[in-house]
Amino acid sequence: MSQSRAALKHYAAVQVQSTVTEATPHHLTALLFDGALERIARAKGHLQRGELAAKGELISAVVAIVGELAGSLRRDAAPDLVDRLSALYDYILRRLIEANAANRVEPLDEAGRLLGALAEAWQAIDPDRPAPLAANG
Template identity: 45%
Template sequence: MGFGYGAGAYQQVRSHGGVESADPHGLITLLMDGALERLVKARAHMLRGEVAAKGEAISRCIEIIGGLRGSLEPKADPVLVGRLDSLYDYMSRRLLQANLRDDASLIDEVSNLLQPIRDSWVQIGPAAQAAAGVQARP
């Protein structure tokens, strides 16, 4: 399972002030990395029986996914946006179930859904910048 992949990058950028200097594409990446980081933490808390910490991590992840839903631009591609909106809604519901049922497999499911979206999002960043004629930042 690769859900630890983005968490380190999120933590590094967050601790070095990346939020203030990130472009909109970078901010969405940070949100996804933050959600993935919370999923790793929630799973660990769940396995250790730390109910309050698990609930807090899951709640924060649901909030981040809500932020991702809120950032969708319906005019860009209504079909794709509709599918992403439904998927984000599904992820939030699965996380609620994971919390109620104390089911780590549901956290894994959400991680396995979010990670490829994050990876694809990261890949389209440079391509979109190149198409727009924008120089990538070092």
Template identity: 45%
Template structure:
């Protein structure tokens, strides 16, 4: 199977990811979730092209878990108002579409969902300066 060198590299990568998550801000965690879902979709596409049905299914399942268990669960539907409701509906659509992509072995559907995630990731990254400014504001006010 794999040599011990691969096991060591995999363990090192896991530690790097875990360390990155432990020190990440809530904003950064969402970016990591978008990136993880997109990476899983890229893996699903690769497995589909190689004819690896099992790998394709595992990668799609991972993307669905990230979307439903990470992105969707992080929404605050009460405080987030219409934006949170629309994101919730979009995440549900993405999960359904990924399931359909798995059943139909459709790369086109995977590309569609990756595009949606890329757009959301770009927008989320774009608000980082505003998030930083808002986070610094209470600290500055408490110094007065």
């Protein structure tokens, strides 16, 4: 590896560490969603090229992220919502495992769509996002 490439990797690692250290809990969850979606996209590319080991590693990373998201649910906050989200995360995990075991793109795509929808909903409830201005009426 060239010296400049090593320096770039080090800079990226420091940036990631800085982002995580300074992030709010809401932003950390958004980062988990982003990480899962990015890894799904990369896993799909590896699968399409027949690079099964790399595909498996990435899907395993997504499984760990989804497990972390599911584990962070606070049942005391909204039990009915938590039950539904937990069931959805369980379904996503099953689809990821199917994609990995059967080397199929479709379950991977579905897991990505579902996580993408959850990520969008999560962004929409960002407590740090400025509230819309009320219409004068």
